[in-house]
Amino acid sequence: MFKGFKEFILRGNVIELAVAVVIGAAFTAVVNSIxxxxxxxxxxxxxxxxxxDTAFIVAIPTVDGGESKLAFGAIIGAIISFxxxxxxxxxxxxxxxNTLKERTEAKRKAGEPATAEEPEDExxxxxxxxxxxxxxxxxxxxHSE
Incomplete structure (x- = not known):
């Protein structure tokens, strides 16, 4: 059970995903601050x-005599953030x-190797x-026999 978990955790994709989540969280903090x-x-x-958050607030009356507020400004802010x-x-x-991919494909079409020599199979x-x-x-x- 622990061996399978260890293999799962040490798999390259999991590590890359964890790094992406951390970078994404930091990136989100910067964008939210901006x-x-x-x-x-x-x-x-x-x-x-x-x-x-305080712009475009529309108050609508409720059944009990109070009012609910629709914060359209906050929605606009979330859309801008996105x-x-x-x-x-x-x-x-x-x-x-995309630019790198296009250049690589153009090199392949021109007959030049796109990257360094590809490794041969084992x-x-x-x-x-x-x-x-x-x-x-x-x-x-x-002589070996």
């Missing part, structure tokens, strides 16, 4: 509110990866080692 401390005050100033995250992800990650390498050892043994006068 939206909260820069974008929201600017939009709030336009609509004469402290922030988007768009900022999507914009940064696109320009920092997606666009460079069987081919073992066969080459066997042949070299056999040639070395034959050259030195040793």
């Amino acid at each position: 939206v909260t401390n820069l974008i929201n005050p600017l939009i709030g100033a336009i609509f004469r509110a402290d922030s988007l 768009l900022v995250v999507a914009l940064v992800v696109y320009f920092v990650f997606v666009l460079p990866m 069987l081919a390498l073992l066969a080459q080692i066997r042949d070299l050892l056999a040639a070395n043994n034959t050259a030195s006068g040793k």
Whole structure:
């Protein structure tokens, strides 16, 4: 039971996923700070509110005589936050990866190797080692039977 758990934890994909989650959390904190401390005050100033959380509030009466508040400004703030995250992800990650992929495909189409020589499979390498050892043994006068 513990062996299987150890294999699961030490699998490369799990480690990469954990790193991605940590980086994503840190990235989210930065984007939220930019939206909260820069974008929201600017939009709030336009609509004469402290922030988007207090802008576009619509009060609707309830059955018991009170009122409920619909905070459309907070929704707009969340949408802006999402768009900022999507914009940064696109320009920092997606666009460079697509450009790299296009360049790699263009090199392949032009006949140039896209990357360094691709590693051969293990069987081919073992066969080459066997042949070299056999040639070395034959050259030195040793014969294996």
